[in-house]
Amino acid sequence: MDFIIGSIENTFSTGELINLPWQLNRQDKTLSTKDNYCTCRKPIKECHVWSQVIAQQEKWLYNKNKSKFRTSLSWSVLAPSQPFYEAIYRKFVIWLLKQNSLISISDILFRLHRRKGQLNWRLIDTIAEVSGNIFIVDSSKDILRFLLLQYTRPEDIYLIMMIRNPMGVCNSHLKHGRNIKCTASKWVKKYNTFAKLISKINLDNYLVIDYDELTENVNYVRNRIAHYLNISDLKDIQEINTGSYHIIAGNHKTRFAGNITIVKDEEWKSKLSPEQQSIISRRVRKLNPLFKKSLSGFYFNF
Numbered sequence: 001m002d003f004i005i006g007s008i009e010n011t012f013s014t015g016e017l018i019n020l021p022w023q024l025n026r027q028d029k030t031l032s033t034k035d036n037y038c039t040c041r042k043p044i045k046e047c048h049v050w051s052q053v054i055a056q057q058e059k060w061l062y063n064k065n066k067s068k069f070r071t072s073l074s075w076s077v078l079a080p081s082q083p084f085y086e087a088i089y090r091k092f093v094i095w096l097l098k099q100n101s102l103i104s105i106s107d108i109l110f111r112l113h114r115r116k117g118q119l120n121w122r123l124i125d126t127i128a129e130v131s132g133n134i135f136i137v138d139s140s141k142d143i144l145r146f147l148l149l150q151y152t153r154p155e156d157i158y159l160i161m162m163i164r165n166p167m168g169v170c171n172s173h174l175k176h177g178r179n180i181k182c183t184a185s186k187w188v189k190k191y192n193t194f195a196k197l198i199s200k201i202n203l204d205n206y207l208v209i210d211y212d213e214l215t216e217n218v219n220y221v222r223n224r225i226a227h228y229l230n231i232s233d234l235k236d237i238q239e240i241n242t243g244s245y246h247i248i249a250g251n252h253k254t255r256f257a258g259n260i261t262i263v264k265d266e267e268w269k270s271k272l273s274p275e276q277q278s279i280i281s282r283r284v285r286k287l288n289p290l291f292k293k294s295l296s297g298f299y300f301n302f
């Protein structure tokens, strides 16, 4: 998705922007050195886009307190910067936001985090200025961060959500030895939480992309996205050269793959038994209509 959206005129894909402070300060040896590189194959600090962005944001991006620094873009200012407390805090905030009667409390929460929202926007504005683009595509998978950005500058935000093929997702989790029922339920819960939170902010201008549709007809979906962003760029793309992007986080294999074409992953058809497919299908039926209507009916009938 990063590569496809980023191929549209006036857009710039960053990858998971939330990881930027971490990418810059990752001296710990446990991580792959590939993480120090931008997709253009230069170290992030030497890439002509990111070096300028960093120079303009230096003071903030090089915060001396490493643990604080890591979370300086994310929603955790009230929680101690330790993954355990962060996770509890996030769960609590999501629970609060999901309650119908607590709208005023959620407003207070957003106000508390407003400064963080402004810091994020300052970074986004700098990237737009340095790269000379209008739309900055951030694929951080963080619903709270999205809500905060939306709260801080609602007029400047667009939301594109991709619904992945549940069979493919469960199949890849199964490879890591996870339980199929649990994985399928988690998959549904994640989308349903998202749908519920989106419904709270009365955001009606969003786009849902179906993964299968994307892989079957890349240019049709690309045009839909351009149309949503009000950009008239209808040229077709055949091949993607990952080296022409400046994406700073994400899967190494894809980021440094060179020339790639989009192919549909249908491995699940041969790997999942009919019983397993039926287990997944039964859970997928509980999907919120916001996503259900975009996902092929095919997955509900096993």
Ligand SMILES: [Zn+2]
Pocket: 038, 039, 040, 041, 042, 047, 048, 049, 050, 245, 246, 247
């Ligand atoms: Zn670069």
